[in-house]
Amino acid sequence: MLSKIRSLQQVGVIGINCRNGDFIERYNPRRLFPLVDDKVRTKQLAMAAGIAVPELYDTIETPHDIRKVEQLRDRYTDFVIKPAQGSGGDGILVVTGHSGKNFRRHNGLLVTPEEVSHYLSNILSGQYSLGGHPDKAMVEYRVVNDPIFDDVAYQGIPDIRIIVFQGYPVMAMIRLPTRQSQGKANLHQGAIGVGIDLGSGRTLGGVHGNSVIANHPDTGSSIRDLEIPEWDRLLTLAARCFELSGLGYLGVDIVLDRNQGPLILELNARPGLNIQIANGTGLRHRLRAVEECDSADDVTRRVAFSRRRFAVQAPPMADELLQPAV
Amino acid sequence: MSTRLHTGLLALALTVIGLALFAYKLHLGIPLSEDDASDVWTVEARVTFTPRPDRSVKATLQLPDRMPGYAILNENFVSRGYGLNTQRNGGREAVWAIRRARGPQALYYRVAVYPDETDRDETAPAFPPRPDLEEPYATALQELVAEVRQQSADIDSFAGEMLRRLNDNSPDQYVDLFLDDVRTENDKLRTAQNLLAGARIPSRIVHGIYIVDDNREATVVPWLEVWTGQEWSYYDPDTGEKFVPDNYLVWWRGDKPLLDVPDASDEQVVFAVRKNLIDSIEVAERRASLRESHVLEFSLFGLPVRTQTVYTVLLLVPVGAFIMVLLRNVVGIRTFGTFTPVLIALAFRETRLLSGVLLFTIVVALGLAIRFYLEKLRLLMVPRQASVLIVVVLLLAAISIISGRLGIETGLSVALFPMVILTMVIERMSVVWEERGASNAIVEGIGSLIVAIVAYLVMSMDSVAYLTFAFPELLLVLLAATLLLGRYTGYRLTELARFNALSGGK
Incomplete structure (x- = not known):
């Protein structure tokens, strides 16, 4: 057991106690938590800062608002309903169309307006929110999958999680939905986590549950060496969320939309630790490297630092990146 | 680093205060365990x-x-x-x-x-008058006292020598004279008293x-x-030994x-x-009051008995909470709610372990079934939870009635389970069940039960109950340990398995 602890320390794996005590408690002021715990507020903040997010169609805040559901069905063909303070992808309803007066979900099943109303009232009474506080439901643009993910995403939208520490991206992974996760991009529910090389934006190996895998269990396609498009833009987007939220230790969830490119889905003040398994390495050494460097205000320099310092494979244009961008 | 130092110093101060009070009370004679009473x-x-x-x-x-x-x-x-x-x-x-x-x-x-x-x-007692004796006793006494005084240095040795002579197998002539009338042990002691009174030494038969x-x-x-001048000394009347x-x-x-x-x-x-053995605490209190120490006047033993019983339970809660911290933050067991298992463990104290686990499982399982049924009715959350609460109370009553009928007495104690806690467990479990799947819900349910059982086993140790009640200041030490654990940033035991792939599978 001791040798196990030692080898974990060597790789720099941090546990929950360390994440909570040494990073969240120290770098994330509690008063800022509501900004990221309430996705409506996060969205408003992001829009004010000119950061792209899925468009907010409407919010449902009182039981009286629930009747808006019928109008939504008529106004938008497809949309997503989610609890504003939900976590871990719980309680998200993806509507891809309708059939008569019923809604069609992303997996093809039909739900009646009554079922949707009940689901909305559960959201309002706080079933999905942290601590069971009363919540509101938000209706937003449904992200359309970027074609590069067609082979590796089963009935859902993969999302890219980037850990941003003091404004520096330190680790990234892409979460691929599976049949087991029922289209959700949540590792606890059976989604695949695939590490991404910060330098090149190419995927490394992946994990499903606790085992290391190379192919998607449902589609059979390889999950290695996929290139995430517009990687530099993605990292910049994530790094800017530090100024946006004020949180020093932050998980940024980004989706790639076929038409609109990278969109910030949500921010997380307590990002999970499975990203370490997906990347096959620990966070500690990278976090320490950031703690030791002189913090920079300039986002492009921070991104360049991260791409250079935390690259696993040689970045494609390494020489270029070493020059400080203007 | 400064917060770490701060925590460390605070923990140190708490430990010192706690242990100092503990040591002082030990010094006053409060026994360390009930057996040492x-x-x-x-x-x-x-x-x-x-x-x-x-x-x-x-x-x-x-x-x-x-x-x-x-x-x-x-x-x-x-x-x-x-x-x-x-x-x-x-x-x-x-x-x-x-x-x-x-x-x-x-x-x-x-x-x-x-x-x-x-x-x-x-x-000091009054000095006895010289016995008013007839001859030949008066002279004999005079001679005897003079002789014994010759062979002694102080009252101690005088009394010893006198008693030795009285018990001698071949008594001298003077003593023999006095022993004539001696029939019983009491007579002998009375004679010894008289002889000592001859030298005006106070003595008593006890x-x-x-x-x-x-x-x-x-x-x-x-x-x-x-009476030797400063204090009463005891002499064996048969040997004269002091x-x-x-x-x-x-x-x-x-x-x-x-x-x-x-x-x-x-x-x-x-x-x-x-x-x-039971009254040992009372003894320590009595001793402290004789020494005019006021520490024990502020002890829990001064409370009315009914309040004392409340505190014997209440003082165990910190112990349970500490176990909870250990099992969650160091071992990494997942549970429903932070302190729910501690409250369940308290209920186990009344129901006994096996029947407690059984009753808990029955109530939660039945409650879950009801909760899933209610889910179909599309109720709003608060009324739904209230309904579950009502059903839980009815379940408790039903179990009590049925087991009462069957003559199983432990079934009656089901009423001691905190019903609101049970309701929350059921609600939380059903949400996890739906959101994260049955396996997660069952893992967390079993985790809660394990923590409750461990907490119960520790809290039900007689020595733990005794120590927390007799020495509540030890809870300061427990607080210090908890504060230090609050700064523990190492791995949880379960994380070793979780990150197995990263440690090279060792």
Whole structure:
């Protein structure tokens, strides 16, 4: 057991106690938590800062608002309903169309307006929110999958999680939905986590549950060496969320939309630790490297630092990146 | 680093304060465990006699007053129908009186005593007058005293020498003269008193019993007390040695009979001795008050008994909470709610472990079934939770009734489960069940149960309950440990398995 602890320390794996005590408690002021715990507020903040997010169609805040559901069905063909303070992808309803007066979900099943109303009232009474506080439901643009993910995403939208520490991206992974996760991009529910090389934006190996895998269990396609498009833009987007939220230790969830490119889905003040398994390495050494460097205000320099310092494979244009961008 | 240092110093200060108080109380004599409790002895004097018909009865019993090496913890009398009076008449006496009594009578006096050296009789007695004797006794006494004085240095050695001569197998001529009339042990002691009085040395005859566990018929043994100028010393009347056995309990002093019942026959006193461990805390308190220490006046033992029982349970909660911290933050067991398992563990204290686990599982399983059914009705959350709560209460009642009918008594204790906690467990479990799948829900449910069981096992240890109650300041040390654990940033045990792939599968 001791040798196990030692080898974990060597790789720099941090546990929950360390994440909570040494990073969240120290770098994330509690008063800022509501900004990221309430996705409506996060969205408003992001829009004010000119950061792209899925468009907010409407919010449902009182039981009286629930009747808006019928109008939504008529106004938008497809949309997503989610609890504003939900976590871990719980309680998200993806509507891809309708059939008569019923809604069609992303997996093809039909739900009646009554079922949707009940689901909305559960959201309002706080079933999905942290601590069971009363919540509101938000209706937003449904992200359309970027074609590069067609082979590796089963009935859902993969999302890219980037850990941003003091404004520096330190680790990234892409979460691929599976049949087991029922289209959700949540590792606890059976989604695949695939590490991404910060330098090149190419995927490394992946994990499903606790085992290391190379192919998607449902589609059979390889999950290695996929290139995430517009990687530099993605990292910049994530790094800017530090100024946006004020949180020093932050998980940024980004989706790639076929038409609109990278969109910030949500921010997380307590990002999970499975990203370490997906990347096959620990966070500690990278976090320490950031703690030791002189913090920079300039986002492009921070991104360049991260791409250079935390690259696993040689970045494609390494020489270029070493020059400080203007 | 400064917060780490701050926490460390705070923990250190708390530990020091806690341990210092703990050590001080140990010093005052509060035993470390119930087994170490200082010996408390219960001595029972059973007084029996048969009164003459149609006479009023007045029975006088000598009571223990000052006992070298022992102190009285408490005493009580059992004497139905009798009027009771205690009075000082030289020593302490109890006087029982009744107008009419028929047939053999039995009265009881019970006293609890504990070893204690603090209570000493140091008031100087009056010097006895020289005995007014006829010849040849007067001369013999004079000569004897002169001779013994020659062979002694002080009162101690004088008394010793005098008693030695009295017990000599071939007594000298003077002593022989005095021994002429000696028939009983008491006569001998009285003679010894007279001889000492010849040198104007105060002495007393004491009567006592040996304290031996489970002695049902202790016999009364006389001893001789001699005032040596500063204190009363004890001399073995048979050898003249200056000593008293540790387990000798002085009952009364002087020539009076132990029991005096005029107009009665068959009067008898039987002493029974028994060891008694429960009152040890009371002993420590008594000792502290004798030393004029006020620390123990603020102890929980000063509270009314009913409040004390509340605190015996309440003081266990921090222990449970600490276990919770250990199991969650160091081991990494997932549970429903932060302190739910501790409350369940408290309920286990009443239900006993096995039936507690069984009842808990039954209630939660049935509650879950109901909760899934209610889900179909599309109720709003608060009314739904209220419905589950109502169902839980009904379930508890039903289980109690059924098990009562079946004669299973443990089933009745199900009512002690905190029902709101049960409701929350059911609600939380069903949400996790739906959101994260049955396996997650069951893992967390079992985790809660494991923590509850471990917490129960620790909290139900008698020594833990005793220590927290007798030394609540130890909770400061527990607080310090908890604070330090709050700064523990190492791995949880379960994380070793979680990150197995990263440690090279070692």
